[in-house]
Amino acid sequence: MNRSNDAPVPIDPEHGFEDLASSLDMLGAYERAQMPSDLPDRTMMRTQSLLHRPAPEPVVRRFRLLGLAASVALLASIGVLVVLLRSGSPAPSQPGGAIMTQAALDLDLLDGPDWDGELDAEIAVLLAESTMLDGDLDRDLTEFDLFSDEGAL
Amino acid sequence: MALATSDEPQPAGPEDVSSLLARASAGDGGAWREVLDRYGPRVFALVRSRCRSAELAEEITQSVFVTIATKMTSGQYAERGRFESWLFRVAMNRVRDEARRVKRQAVPLAPETLGPLAGTAEDEARAADGVDPKLARLREAVAALNPQDQEIIHLRHHAQLSFRQIADLLDEPLGTLLARHHRALKKLRAMLQPDAEDQS
Numbered sequence: 001m002n003r004s005n006d007a008p009v010p011i012d013p014e015h016g017f018e019d020l021a022s023s024l025d026m027l028g029a030y031e032r033a034q035m036p037s038d039l040p041d042r043t044m045m046r047t048q049s050l051l052h053r054p055a056p057e058p059v060v061r062r063f064r065l066l067g068l069a070a071s072v073a074l075l076a077s078i079g080v081l082v083v084l085l086r087s088g089s090p091a092p093s094q095p096g097g098a099i100m101t102q103a104a105l106d107l108d109l110l111d112g113p114d115w116d117g118e119l120d121a122e123i124a125v126l127l128a129e130s131t132m133l134d135g136d137l138d139r140d141l142t143e144f145d146l147f148s149d150e151g152a153l
Numbered sequence: 154m155a156l157a158t159s160d161e162p163q164p165a166g167p168e169d170v171s172s173l174l175a176r177a178s179a180g181d182g183g184a185w186r187e188v189l190d191r192y193g194p195r196v197f198a199l200v201r202s203r204c205r206s207a208e209l210a211e212e213i214t215q216s217v218f219v220t221i222a223t224k225m226t227s228g229q230y231a232e233r234g235r236f237e238s239w240l241f242r243v244a245m246n247r248v249r250d251e252a253r254r255v256k257r258q259a260v261p262l263a264p265e266t267l268g269p270l271a272g273t274a275e276d277e278a279r280a281a282d283g284v285d286p287k288l289a290r291l292r293e294a295v296a297a298l299n300p301q302d303q304e305i306i307h308l309r310h311h312a313q314l315s316f317r318q319i320a321d322l323l324d325e326p327l328g329t330l331l332a333r334h335h336r337a338l339k340k341l342r343a344m345l346q347p348d349a350e351d352q353s
Contacts, residue, residue, distance in 0.1 A: 013316075013331040013332070013334040013335035013338065014334075014335075014338065017335075017338040017339075017342060020338055020341060020342055020345070021310075021338065023287070023288070023291055024291065024295075024306060024309075024310040024341075025310055026288060027288050027291050027292060027295075027310065027311075028198060028310035028311040028312075028313065030284065030285075030288055031198035031201060031202060031311050032194035032195060032197070032198040032311065033194070034197070034198070034201065034207075035193060035194045035197040035198070035201075035214075036211065039193060039197065039211055039214065039215070040186065040189040040190055040193050042211075042215065043189055043193065043214070043215045043218045043219075044182075044185070044186060044189060046215055046218075046219055047185065047218060047219055047222040048182075050219070050222045050223055050226050
């Protein structure tokens, strides 16, 4: 009998029992022959639908996994956002605005809690000169609604 | 070791198996049919020897190949030369699952009267029908071995697995497996000794 993976084995367990092993092989052959001849046909019918489903390519599988991961991350983000909104916590302020507000307070330019958020051009210039701005003056000031409708500093 | 007769499915070389499995995985019906023809009798003989009921053996054999087809066509199986170990592991697991299921449903008062997967009297009669008396005695002797020894004999001689494949499947060192097989043959020889003496 051709059992291709047999060699090499450390010992031959069938040594001295060749006749018995041979009889067992005959018994095995008999048992294999007992399989109903239509069993492969019936099995084929059961597996037919599976065969017509093409196997996904590895790349496609990888993209599917990525898509799944992205979907999960998106859902998680939405969930966090909903929780934040429901908890009533204020939306985080704009970083540029926060810096400028802090700068204005440091410079004692703002009038405490009554300050209505509108700075005139003079204050803006002072802020621009402060080292706390990141150099993109137009953007920072725009965020703080420092420009008038004319848009000129 | 006796040579397999020409009408039996011959275990194929690894290259043959690889290309055959690749085609079967791609949904090639002809290749899949060849897989069934090549491995079906071996799986059936193993399952049949473990559960004794022909009807149940047919059902389990079919379900094994459905599992295999599902895994292969969905890309969950990558051929690395261990198809046979995998196939027969699936078969053995399915037999064990069935044994556990039957055990759960068995009547608690008389568990010894019904082996986990014993067949009906009709099954036994059918199994004995037309069998060479020597083979029938050998089969009885194998059935008298403990379950672990039976398992090795069935995997080796019914499923036609190599010792390496059996060691891989049972997750045992090769040396241990060879020793177990040797001891099982020794026990069988002892059981059949009176017959040998009669003949002489």
